[in-house]
Amino acid sequence: MALQIFNVLGREKQTFEPLVPGHVNMYVCGPTVYDNAHIGHAKTYVSFDVVVRYLRFSGNDVLYVQNLTDVGHLLDSGEDRILKKARQTQSLPMQLVETYARSYFEDMDALGVVRPDISPRASAHIPEQIKMIELLISDNCAYVADDGSVYFDVSKHEGYGKLSNRKVDSQEAGSREEVRGEKRNPEDFALWKHAEPEHILRWDSPWGVGFPGWHIECSAMAKKYLGDTFDIHGGGIDNIYPHNENEIAQSECANHAEFSRYWMLVGSLMVPDSSGIPAKMSKSLGNFVTIKDSLAKYRPEVLRMFILSAHYASPVNYHEDSLTAAAGGWERLYGAARLTRQHMNNAPEGDEGNAFQERLNQTKADFVAAMDDDFNAPKAIATLQELTRDVNTLLNSDTTVGLNTLNAINAIYDELGGKVLGLIPAGDTAANGNGQREAGLVELLISLRAQARVNKNYAESDRIRNELTKLGVVLEDRPGGSTVWHVE
């Protein structure tokens, strides 16, 4: 079964056929870098991380572009959100942008999100945006207002509203804000804004000094790096209108070509308020938890587990309990991967237990089927959980399991759990000097404890175990008298 994607454009599952077989061009709307990212952002970008990882795992060459918005994203008040924050913190706008762009990558790196191939910034693509606006004006899809601002004329794009299912004439003029005098239609949106003197993010343009509108950056940068038509466009569902809709309108008018062929939008992260009513996690409501704060409490893999335990398109409620549950589920998975690796350290060479290979093949087939069905990560995780039960049974039994089989089990955890989902950390990396010393010390204590146990000096053996536990080193006695350990 080939990969199926729920295409928001048309609202149906479709077989995914990239423009060029084996090659996927993909664009995802990135964050506006004016503050630390919160776990709502994490949900979106971890979701697309898994999409990209799986596409690559399936043999595709993926070119992944995700922008950073550092200009033009205005608040309701008409203020530029970056300028406002810069004023508040008494810093230069680009200083602020740099700070939070770094913070964003720091967070994404910590979460194991593979970096986009290209992270273009809006402010670095002003000429491309101006050029696209010129194209739109010459095609009569946009017009210049008296003050030097340029607006897109939505009536010129036949398919306007096709992504969000909106009809231009169904919207009441001025229902939410005063119809600006210079606009022809209330839905018309700014491609270029005239800059007042106090607006210090400003560039020269054919229409005077100003700055680009929010939507045009994505159109211009997607065109530059991915071409007029590309395969997948992603983002948060909250940007479906107007942002995504406007991207389509601009691009299709300017390029005379279809924009993105598949649209994938991620459901929002919700936070129940004091009375239990969920509302979207957002800066403006103040109900957010930053990624940094969350990572102070939970391992990155646990956060990913939480995010991936619901389908990407679903809205998800944020609860501490959900994180705790995710942690429990993750530990069970990782515990089995760890157990496998420990067995590898002193297993006999050979094919003993080879019958298990069939179980592994089944897991892989089920996993791929789940992911091929619109990236159904929760179902894919379930296949690993089911495998884990059997792995635990096998490795805790008296059966001898040869290295070949253990390697095969480990490969499944590495490949599916690690490489695709980013949940299972890679096997022991080459231990540095301190790591080796620590391992030696723990092994020494374990042997002392073993002696105490032989002597039935349980007070002493329990003391060693308890003290180590306090230090975050967990000991588990295995059948047969051996003891394994891991760091919590």
Add this chain to the structure above:
RNA sequence: GGCGACGUGGCCAAGUGGUAAGGCAAGGCUCUGCAAAAGCCUGAUCACCGGUUCAAAUCCGGUCGUCGCCUCCA
């Protein structure tokens, strides 16, 4: 008001026609010096009503409820 999504065991969550995956939590059990880990066992008829069908959580209609978007937000 318009458009869209959704309502599955205590919690989270898969499942779009053939008698409900998985995880967490809970209880019982096995193993264990103890502990931990692990394994086994125990539980839902799918918001409600009506319809289509041999057969529906799954399709259709209606009711109730929740959320998103309707130019601030991934």
